[in-house]
Amino acid sequence: MVAGWEWDDTLFEGAAAHYARGRLPYAPGLAAALAETLHLDGHGRLIDVGCGPGTIALTLAPLFGEVVGVDPDDGMITEAQRDAAGRGVAGRTRWVRVRAEDLPAGLGTFTVATFGQSFHWMDQDLVASTVKGMLRPGGALVHISDLKAEAGAEAAERADAAGDLPHPAPPHAAVGDLIKSYLGPVRRAGRGVLPQGTPSGERLVLARAGFAGPQRLVIQGGQPLERSVDDVVAGVFSMSSSAPHLFGTRLGSFETELRALLREASASGRFSERGPGTEIFVWRNDAVER
Numbered sequence: 001m002v003a004g005w006e007w008d009d010t011l012f013e014g015a016a017a018h019y020a021r022g023r024l025p026y027a028p029g030l031a032a033a034l035a036e037t038l039h040l041d042g043h044g045r046l047i048d049v050g051c052g053p054g055t056i057a058l059t060l061a062p063l064f065g066e067v068v069g070v071d072p073d074d075g076m077i078t079e080a081q082r083d084a085a086g087r088g089v090a091g092r093t094r095w096v097r098v099r100a101e102d103l104p105a106g107l108g109t110f111t112v113a114t115f116g117q118s119f120h121w122m123d124q125d126l127v128a129s130t131v132k133g134m135l136r137p138g139g140a141l142v143h144i145s146d147l148k149a150e151a152g153a154e155a156a157e158r159a160d161a162a163g164d165l166p167h168p169a170p171p172h173a174a175v176g177d178l179i180k181s182y183l184g185p186v187r188r189a190g191r192g193v194l195p196q197g198t199p200s201g202e203r204l205v206l207a208r209a210g211f212a213g214p215q216r217l218v219i220q221g222g223q224p225l226e227r228s229v230d231d232v233v234a235g236v237f238s239m240s241s242s243a244p245h246l247f248g249t250r251l252g253s254f255e256t257e258l259r260a261l262l263r264e265a266s267a268s269g270r271f272s273e274r275g276p277g278t279e280i281f282v283w284r285n286d287a288v289e290r
Contacts, residue, residue, distance in 0.1 A: 022235035022238035023055070024235075026278045031059050037217060042063060042065065046061075049070055049100050051118075056116035080093075100130075101123050113141045132285060141282075165224055179241070182250060214282055219280070
């Protein structure tokens with residue numbers, strides 16, 4: 001947890017409906033890589049901690065007998081339930097509104113626990129210790145994120161400058177400046193601010209909790225993605241730092257300016273960027289590093 005900042009239930013308020021459309025996908029091959037590494041065969045139980053709208057949980061659902069997604073945001077849980085039903089996996093998925101700090105919450109034991117870009121919002125030492133106790137012997141904690149070396153505006157803008165994509169890249173830097181003009185220069189997060197951003201140091205935390213590893217997997221991205229103005233707008237509103245509620249009564253004005261900025265950047269209303277790679281760290285719940 002960040003010193004001087006406390007989690008509150010407005011962190012992703014209003015963001016859930018924009019998440020699936022606005023966020024860039026994980027690299028293709030994520031499920032296949034984990035199936036091979038963890039010898040997943042359609043049995044066992046998965047808990048996805050900080051599941052959001054079910055992005056990771058639903059991707060991995062065919063690899064387990066039961067999937068439990070937990071998240072403190074009611075909107076995220078609602079979106080996950082809706083998507084699970086749409087994919088025909090409602091019968092093998094369960095969605096629980098609970099903070100990671102309040103686990104185990106009577107949910108039982110699991111074969112695998114996943115954290116998809118969520119661990120940094122939590123009391124990391126507490127959650128790591130608790131989840132370790134929820135994993136069966138030989139189970140695994142899997143930390144999944146975009147490959148940081150490829151993330152951000154710079155990668156997209158370099159791809160556009162190289163002329164290898166059909167549309168201009170989204171003007172991420174200009175969008176960021178517009179957000180700051182409405183919300184101020186310090187990153188917003190719920191009712192508080194994060195002057196230094198979110199914490200890292202997962203390796204030290206998980207090693208301290210007694211996990212063995214990690215085993216690092218990298219899944220290459222780079223697939224061309226086409227994005228509309230609506231997609232980019234959704235991406236902005238999917239972020240905790242620019243969630244809709246933060247704009248208050250100025251939300252309509254901000255969205256109008258945002259859309260005008262995007263139309264100016266691309267007369268066709270289409271953008272191109274490349275999907276980021278995905279970085280996976282697998283930590284084992286045993287004494288042997290594999």
